[in-house]
Amino acid sequence: MSSFRGRVDEPWPLSRAVDALADAARAAGRPGWIWLAGVFYPALSLFPGVGWLGGALSGATSDTIRLTWDGPGALPVVTGFPPTWAGLGGVCLSLPALPLLLVFARLIVGLARTAAPREWARAAPAGGSPRLGAVWRAGEGLSIATAGMWVLLASMLIGASLLLVVPASELTRWAIDFVGVPRTLAISVLLAPAVLLLAAYATTVSVIQQLALQSLVHNRRGVGSALVHAWNLARRDPWATVRSLSVDVVGVLVVGAVAFAIDHLCEALDAATLGRFLSACLAGFVGVTRAGYWARSYAGLGGLTPEDGVPGLGEAADPRASEQRRDSSDPVRDGRSERR
Secondary structure (H helix, E strand, O other): OOOOOOOOOOOOOHHHHHHHHHHHHHHHOOOOOHHHHHHOOOOOOOOOOOOOHHHHHHOOOOOOOEEEOOOOOOOOEEEOOOOOOHHHHHHHHOHHHOHHHHHHHHHHHHHHHHOOHHHHHHHOOOOOOOOHHHHHHHOOOOHHHHHHHHHHHHHHHHHHHHHHHHHHHHHHHHHHHHHOOOHHHHHHHHHHHHHHHHHHHHHHHHHHHHHHHHHHHHHOOOHHHHHHHHHHHHHHOHHHHHHHHHHHHHHHHHHHHHHHHHHHHHHHOOOHHHHHHHHHHHHHHHHHHHHHHHHHHHHHOOOOOHHHOOOOHHHHHOHHHHHHHHHHHOHHHHHHHHHO
16 A cells, blocks of 8 residues: 555655655756746746746735745745735736746746756756756747646636635634634634635645646647646546655755745845845756756656657657658658659
């Protein structure tokens, strides 16, 4: 029977997940412009954002309740009691910035593909990291699909928050202001269950997003097909999925503790600019590491790529390559070429 650690004979035990994170961190540890793409890689959050951009596009006003875990150094935090439409209003006010999402989406999807071990070895110069241009080229043709996936998942979570957290927060406000229920008791009984349920839902969506990105970039699936494929991978072996998520979370927490120490040290030395620069570098490193880790997790959970030689995947992922293979195997065309 499976467990959290997993058996040695299982395809994705905990030891393999830890090794995958270590391998991804070693590869990402070489400084390079690829860290710029890592800054925008999706972080674990109540709203699945694009790294630091997630706060700008999906954040609400300061009066809005938020449960976020976004980027290195950030811990799950719940703040504020929102008016009913404040969260949705904050997202709508950020809609003019959405065209920028296409640029960031191409970096994200390019990084998701480049971070896979085989692609990394092909794109990286000897002893270095892949160039940012290689990441940009790897995302060609997938910007709209990636942005559409983000909008779809964000819409799902906005709807879930409107159904769960907003009514619970209004009920909590009413209990405190009009009934006189102690604030701590009202939050614990009325608001906390809804927030925890939404957090669990958001965490599941974040895992689906990571696996769907890999399915999208390797197999050139549509958004709907990639999400369904990701869900099937996640539910096929729940324990393996929990292992993947847990190792990712622990890695983010460890780096978050380092970022926290660096921030406070720079503040003590009155070097705020240096602190911001180091935080940006650390965020890029974390993003590249997580991209490589989830590329390995995708394979460990049973996700396939054209490199695995499964018929049909190669044609979907690279139509030009499949056309070349058909040309080379067509005896009529071979004969014509010989006569020429």
